[in-house]
Amino acid sequence: MRCSITSSGVVAGLLALLVLCAAGCQSGGAASDAAPADDPAAGEAAEEEGGSLSWLTPREKGGATLWAENCSRCHNFRPAAERSDREWDIIVHHMRVRANLTAREHRQILRFLQHAN
Amino acid sequence: MNRRVEARPSARPVLLSLALLALSSTFCLPARAQETAAQETAKEEDVAGALRNYRQVQTELTQANRERDDLRGQLQAMRAALSEIQASQAASRQVLSDTRQSLRQLADEERISRLEQTLPGFNNVLLTGFGGATLEERDGETMISTIVAPIILWKPSDRLLFETELEFATGHGEETEVGIEYAQLTYILNEYLTAGAGRFLLPFGTFWERWHPTWINKLPASPLIYDHSGGLVPPNGDGLQLRGGTELGPTKVNYAGYLIDGPVIRDGAGARVGFLPIPNLEVGYSILNGERSLDGGGHDEGGEEEHEEDDEHEEEGEDDDMGEHEEEGEHEEEEMLDKVNLTLQGLDLWYTDEFEPIKGRVEVRGEYVWVDFEDSGFEDFSGWFAQASYRPTLVDVKFFDEIELKNLEIVGRYDQVGETDFTGFSIADRDRTSLGFDYWLKPNVVLKAAWLNDDLPDGDSENGFMLQVGVGF
Numbered sequence: 367m368r369c370s371i372t373s374s375g376v377v378a379g380l381l382a383l384l385v386l387c388a389a390g391c392q393s394g395g396a397a398s399d400a401a402p403a404d405d406p407a408a409g410e411a412a413e414e415e416g417g418s419l420s421w422l423t424p425r426e427k428g429g430a431t432l433w434a435e436n437c438s439r440c441h442n443f444r445p446a447a448e449r450s451d452r453e454w455d456i457i458v459h460h461m462r463v464r465a466n467l468t469a470r471e472h473r474q475i476l477r478f479l480q481h482a483n
Numbered sequence: 484m485n486r487r488v489e490a491r492p493s494a495r496p497v498l499l500s501l502a503l504l505a506l507s508s509t510f511c512l513p514a515r516a517q518e519t520a521a522q523e524t525a526k527e528e529d530v531a532g533a534l535r536n537y538r539q540v541q542t543e544l545t546q547a548n549r550e551r552d553d554l555r556g557q558l559q560a561m562r563a564a565l566s567e568i569q570a571s572q573a574a575s576r577q578v579l580s581d582t583r584q585s586l587r588q589l590a591d592e593e594r595i596s597r598l599e600q601t602l603p604g605f606n607n608v609l610l611t612g613f614g615g616a617t618l619e620e621r622d623g624e625t626m627i628s629t630i631v632a633p634i635i636l637w638k639p640s641d642r643l644l645f646e647t648e649l650e651f652a653t654g655h656g657e658e659t660e661v662g663i664e665y666a667q668l669t670y671i672l673n674e675y676l677t678a679g680a681g682r683f684l685l686p687f688g689t690f691w692e693r694w695h696p697t698w699i700n701k702l703p704a705s706p707l708i709y710d711h712s713g714g715l716v717p718p719n720g721d722g723l724q725l726r727g728g729t730e731l732g733p734t735k736v737n738y739a740g741y742l743i744d745g746p747v748i749r750d751g752a753g754a755r756v757g758f759l760p761i762p763n764l765e766v767g768y769s770i771l772n773g774e775r776s777l778d779g780g781g782h783d784e785g786g787e788e789e790h791e792e793d794d795e796h797e798e799e800g801e802d803d804d805m806g807e808h809e810e811e812g813e814h815e816e817e818e819m820l821d822k823v824n825l826t827l828q829g830l831d832l833w834y835t836d837e838f839e840p841i842k843g844r845v846e847v848r849g850e851y852v853w854v855d856f857e858d859s860g861f862e863d864f865s866g867w868f869a870q871a872s873y874r875p876t877l878v879d880v881k882f883f884d885e886i887e888l889k890n891l892e893i894v895g896r897y898d899q900v901g902e903t904d905f906t907g908f909s910i911a912d913r914d915r916t917s918l919g920f921d922y923w924l925k926p927n928v929v930l931k932a933a934w935l936n937d938d939l940p941d942g943d944s945e946n947g948f949m950l951q952v953g954v955g956f
Binding site for chain 2: 396435436438439440441442443444445452453455456457459460462463464465466467468469470471
């Protein structure tokens with residue numbers, strides 16, 4: 367393969383990602399891991415009060431808001447009652463990979479769907 | 484003479500009778516008076532007695548009424564108690580029914596759990612996917628095609644996920660085309676990174692990864708730059724990838740980097756970064772560098788063997804050194820034409836929002852891709868598309884009690900791309916304008932109708948009409 371500056375840049379970027387990976391491998395990340403210090407209670411309380419929640423930062427938003435924002439980016443909303451808890455666990459993991467959801471979005475959206483089904 | 488004497492009664496009997504009568508009257512009158520007084524007394528006593536009886540009856544009647552009222556009250560109380568008992572019985576029956584159902588569910592879960600334990604690979608497996616059927620009419624010719632794409636998801640642990648999408652498609656000849664769109668194992672390394680290995684949809688732009696399924700793509704056809712048969716951007720790659728997403732203050736960023744070798748791009752490396760300044764807007768940049776075969780598809784083992792055989796035949800036919808040098812030159816020339824090194828870059832944008840004044844949701848998508856051929860003699864070219872759609876989600880109108888206006892969506896797309904089949908060096912532009920109407924029977928079931936006008940590279944213009952049903956399951 368002829369290496370161009372662009373290809374080298376890409377490879378360098380990948381190496382940087384690998385370094386990030388090695389540095390962060392101890393910090394967990396699966397949906398069942400203990401969540402970092404984020405407090406969805408404030409977001410969920412705000413959701414109950416209703417109204418627009420776009421002023422909340424991503425860390426403050428509850429599962430319902432994150433579900434509404436992320437799960438309509440590509441397709442129509444699928445009703446929570448469509449799937450069981452086990453099925454949502456698999457599907458939301460698949461969506462984390464497909465749509466590059468953050469770890470927190472993964473946890474919050476999964477929790478919301480498993481409560482709402 | 485005796486008759487005259489007999490006719491005159493004697494006065495003595497009469498007088499005697501009168502005396503007796505007077506005498507009896509003298510004796511009887513007091514008795515009669517006594518009798519009358521007695522009678523009156525008796526009558527008075529009868530009246531008093533009757534009056535007493537009346538009062539007694541009245542008293543008894545009053546008491547009877549009281550007793551009746553008491554009995555009525557007791558009856559109502561008993562009826563109320565009976566209702567409570569019946570309600571309590573109904574609640575008990577419901578509790579019993581719920582308990583039975585819970586027990587059955589527990590038993591089922593126990594059976595499933597035992598089954599999953601005894602059949603490795605059946606733990607946490609989900610079958611999903613999509614399908615569709617398309618009718619296309621273009622310049623008088625009609626073609627019907629179908630596609631079924633099962634997606635199997637297997638999650639053996641909290642961090643591991645295996646996912647694969649198979650495709651079975653008809654419509655391009657008599658045979659059924661079978662393909663593996665992706666088959667990869669991913670592992671969540673940490674909060675920010677997920678690693679993947681296998682065949683995966685390329686993180687270039689957003690179409691292949693996010694909206695190529697029939698029940699998500701709002702038009703029957705793919706954008707030209709992503710066309711399955713010869714588009715600029717191939718759908719998948721075999722290799723390794725790292726990807727993830729994270730919050731950056733009030734914004735969000737997602738990223739992916741990968742190394743691939745086939746099936747279309749060889750010795751490739753690429754990446755995509757997406758930025759969401761607000762939740763309903765994403766802008767992205769993609770880059771992919773590698774080698775692409777010039778025979779219209781990927782490298783195959785047969786092609787390489789044929790080239791080797793050709794080399795052997797040529798070598799057998801030549802004896803002198805000059806001939807051998809010429810052979811090597813020809814071989815190098817063939818290698819140059821076999822593949823070309825290129826760099827694809829792309830910009831993508833997505834935006835959606837719901838607006839009260841227009842009573843609905845608007846979505847806008849657009850992507851621009853350009854190709855840089857490095858020292859190959861190919862002319863650099865590009866392609867792009869812009870798509871907009873509107874759905875009256877806030878309108879509550881029904882037709883014929885079945886058709887809801889808010890389930891109708893209108894979509895328009897304009898495509899432009901320079902086309903090459905990678906067998907030569909000619910590139911010609913192709914434009915296409917599409918207008919479609921979708922009706923969403925359910926969130927994952929859609930009927931699509933689209934009209935398109937295609938300005939082909941050879942200068943011809945074709946009009947077409949497409950009907951499609953798309954289902955996600």
